[in-house]
Amino acid sequence: MGRIVAPYGVKGWLKVVPSTAERETLLSHKEWWLRPRGEGSEWRHCTLEEGRPPALTGTEAAKAIHIIDACYQSARCGRPVKIQ
Numbered sequence: 001m002g003r004i005v006a007p008y009g010v011k012g013w014l015k016v017v018p019s020t021a022e023r024e025t026l027l028s029h030k031e032w033w034l035r036p037r038g039e040g041s042e043w044r045h046c047t048l049e050e051g052r053p054p055a056l057t058g059t060e061a062a063k064a065i066h067i068i069d070a071c072y073q074s075a076r077c078g079r080p081v082k083i084q
Helices: 058-077
Strands: 002-008 013-018 031-034 044-047
Touching: none
Parallel strands: none
Antiparallel strands: 002 013, 031 044
């Protein structure tokens, strides 16, 4: 189904990279079995409480960062800053 790549946020969320072609199908599964890497690791049954795709795509997030950076630059120099 996929693999956990990192913890995310402060509420116990996890960032998961799906190995399926259709990423949204991963979130439709409410029961998951997780196993740490390594030999002899036991599988653990987990229940998905909430599953949703990220609010922004990577491209949209990069645009938002450019806008925020331009706002800070404008505040520092006291004039409008062109966003590229």
